[in-house]
Amino acid sequence: MSHKRDDPISLNEQQFIKQAIAEQMRIDGRGLYDFRSLKITFGDSFGKVQVQLGRTRILIVTSCEVVEPYPDRPTEGFFHFNINFSPMSSPIFDDSRPDEYGVELGRIIERGLRESRAIDTEGLCIVANEKVWSIRLDIHIIDHCGNLIDCCSIGTITALHHFRRPDLTIQGENVTIHSADDREPVPLSIHHMPICVTFGIFDEGNILVVDPNWKEEKLMSGRITYTLNIHKELCGIQKAGGDSLSMQHILDAAKIAQVKVYELTKAIKQAINNDLEKRGVEQMNAALMVTGIGTQESESGNVNFYDGYKSVSIKQEHIEEQIEIPKFTDTEKDFEEFATYLAQSKVTVVKEEEMKDASLDEMDIDDSEEETTTVL
Amino acid sequence: WTIKYMEPTRGVDRVVFPGEIVGNVHDRTVPLRFGHGLIQKKDVVIASKAGILRYKTPGIYFTETNQKRYVPSVGDLVIGIIEARKGDEWTVDIGCHQHATLHQIEGFEGATKKNRKIIPVGGLVYARVTVASRDMEPELQCMNSSGRSAGFGPLENGYMFKCSQGLARKCLSANSTILNTLGSYIPFEVAVGINGKIWVNSGSIRETILVTNSIINSEHMDPEQIREMVNTLINT
Numbered sequence: 001m002s003h004k005r006d007d008p009i010s011l012n013e014q015q016f017i018k019q020a021i022a023e024q025m026r027i028d029g030r031g032l033y034d035f036r037s038l039k040i041t042f043g044d045s046f047g048k049v050q051v052q053l054g055r056t057r058i059l060i061v062t063s064c065e066v067v068e069p070y071p072d073r074p075t076e077g078f079f080h081f082n083i084n085f086s087p088m089s090s091p092i093f094d095d096s097r098p099d100e101y102g103v104e105l106g107r108i109i110e111r112g113l114r115e116s117r118a119i120d121t122e123g124l125c126i127v128a129n130e131k132v133w134s135i136r137l138d139i140h141i142i143d144h145c146g147n148l149i150d151c152c153s154i155g156t157i158t159a160l161h162h163f164r165r166p167d168l169t170i171q172g173e174n175v176t177i178h179s180a181d182d183r184e185p186v187p188l189s190i191h192h193m194p195i196c197v198t199f200g201i202f203d204e205g206n207i208l209v210v211d212p213n214w215k216e217e218k219l220m221s222g223r224i225t226y227t228l229n230i231h232k233e234l235c236g237i238q239k240a241g242g243d244s245l246s247m248q249h250i251l252d253a254a255k256i257a258q259v260k261v262y263e264l265t266k267a268i269k270q271a272i273n274n275d276l277e278k279r280g281v282e283q284m285n286a287a288l289m290v291t292g293i294g295t296q297e298s299e300s301g302n303v304n305f306y307d308g309y310k311s312v313s314i315k316q317e318h319i320e321e322q323i324e325i326p327k328f329t330d331t332e333k334d335f336e337e338f339a340t341y342l343a344q345s346k347v348t349v350v351k352e353e354e355m356k357d358a359s360l361d362e363m364d365i366d367d368s369e370e371e372t373t374t375v376l
Numbered sequence: 377w378t379i380k381y382m383e384p385t386r387g388v389d390r391v392v393f394p395g396e397i398v399g400n401v402h403d404r405t406v407p408l409r410f411g412h413g414l415i416q417k418k419d420v421v422i423a424s425k426a427g428i429l430r431y432k433t434p435g436i437y438f439t440e441t442n443q444k445r446y447v448p449s450v451g452d453l454v455i456g457i458i459e460a461r462k463g464d465e466w467t468v469d470i471g472c473h474q475h476a477t478l479h480q481i482e483g484f485e486g487a488t489k490k491n492r493k494i495i496p497v498g499g500l501v502y503a504r505v506t507v508a509s510r511d512m513e514p515e516l517q518c519m520n521s522s523g524r525s526a527g528f529g530p531l532e533n534g535y536m537f538k539c540s541q542g543l544a545r546k547c548l549s550a551n552s553t554i555l556n557t558l559g560s561y562i563p564f565e566v567a568v569g570i571n572g573k574i575w576v577n578s579g580s581i582r583e584t585i586l587v588t589n590s591i592i593n594s595e596h597m598d599p600e601q602i603r604e605m606v607n608t609l610i611n612t
Binding site: 007010011012013014015016019020027028029 | 459499532533534535538575584588589
């Protein structure tokens with residue numbers, strides 16, 4: 001995790017931080033399981049989000065385009081996630097190709113969304129074989145002060161829920177794409193909100209710390225990321241190397257991550273609803289709840305009130321099989337259930353593939369990833 | 377380019393910007409010195425850095441600036457991190473354009489080949505800049521100008537954090553509100569490097585974290601707010 005060009009951390013700091021964590025304290029005064037303060041601001045256009053998690057800051061810009069689909073997948077649109085590691089965010093990034101961490105970051109975000117079927121590529125189809133929507137998310141890392149994974153994950157799902165694509169009408173062969181003044185833009189169909197929660201591993205796998213900042217990231221002996229949504233569905237786990245964890249710790253961390261995801265989802269929904277309200281657009285059909293984490297007002301000064309406003313309702317399409325994570329009380333039995341749950345989810349994915357009878361896709365994700373192997 | 381003669385319209389304690397003509401030297405008999413951020417060209421004094429224009433009684437004008445990037449100058453007291461050992465010298469990172477060198481024997485009082493301080497790589501040192509030029513590596517020594525080791529040398533334990541130069545300068549002043557207020561509640565030791573690094577050590581980890589976060593938060597506060605903040609933090 002160290003890099004030649006990065007700011008050095010003295011021995012005094014290393015010892016201090018590790019000792020502090022052993023005593024359940026962190027250098028910025030947080031508890032072991034506290035996130036840094038989250039601030040979400042929206043730009044002038046839909047899908048433009050700036051997320052600040054403590055001092056880590058990213059900017060996401062969403063755009064869409066009508067393109068031709070792949071010939072072997074005629075009804076599927078595209079989602080492109082592009083992460084731009086700006087050298088101004090940290091001395092470890094230069095203008096060269098993204099390194100191991102950059103690639104891993106991109107994969108975790110994309111996998112959390114695709115494989116949990118939060119994003120629906122079929123819903124992006126306009127005319128089969130000819131026209132589909134291609135949604136592009138450009139994630140710009142502005143400040144890297146630790147835990148880019150969670151920050152990018154929060155930003156991505158916020159941007160996807162906030163983004164509105166132009167409405168269109170199809171009359172036979174002709175497709176008319178309406179401008180924003182003509183017809184109100186339409187939201188994407190995002191089925192749920194998978195959010196990543198990253199834990200730093202300290203003390204040879206005995207202590208887990210939520211949302212490590214950059215000094216803690218450099219000193220931790222491993223990292224594990226859980227991607228969960230508010231419906232208690234596990235969308236992914238990522239643990240690439242690092243110190244091993246006991247199964248009790250993995251299960252405990254999943255419970256903690258669940259609580260964190262609940263808080264984060266509230267904060268995100270509150271932020272999006274506040275912004276949509278300012279723009280005069282109907283809010284997401286989530287009850288406004290009191291949040292613990294501060295949200296930010298929208299930057300957009302102009303609020304457009306559309307004449308002849310047509311009400312747009314956002315459908316929450318439920319995923320067909322919702323496998324609940326069982327309550328973890330008894331470790332041994334629970335771990336078996338946990339393992340079967342993971343095995344089950346893999347089986348579902350394989351079945352879908354066989355049904356589609358798809359040929360190899362360039363963007364196909366390797367199935368032999370860490371989320372299906374368990375650490376023993 | 378020529379300098380246009382301009383009448384300065386305002387006095388000391390005002391904000392100046394680079395390129396602004398701060399004043400004119402009328403009376404050359406009065407000894408005046410122009411310090412940090414001011415350049416004198418013949419009779420005209422121009423600000424080269426953005427900051428607040430200040431005057432100190434024996435006749436020194438300077439701009440009180442704030443920046444994060446450290447540019448070394450001779451006589452600065454800095455905290456450095458030992459990067460590597462090259463023969464009899466240590467390569468020390470003080471946060472400027474190049475790594476500085478600190479000689480193991482010549483940089484310390486009373487050190488000989490047989491008797492020298494052992495500081496591990498990654499350790500902290502409090503040192504004085506002896507050579508600083510924009511083209512050369514800076515050089516350090518752990519002695520004051522008269523060769524005494526007066527508090528310089530390795531810093532053991534504790535915690536170090538980075539800050540802006542303005543905050544470091546405030547902490548270096550004898551009546552720094554934040555350090556005095558904290559000191560009236562918690563016993564701690566502190567070493568302030570003008571290169572924007574501050575080292576704190578205290579009895580317990582909790583106290584050190586408290587002191588660290590107080591100092592970081594006090595940068596943009598006035599003395600009243602600082603006292604309030606410290607009171608609240610101590611009481612929780």
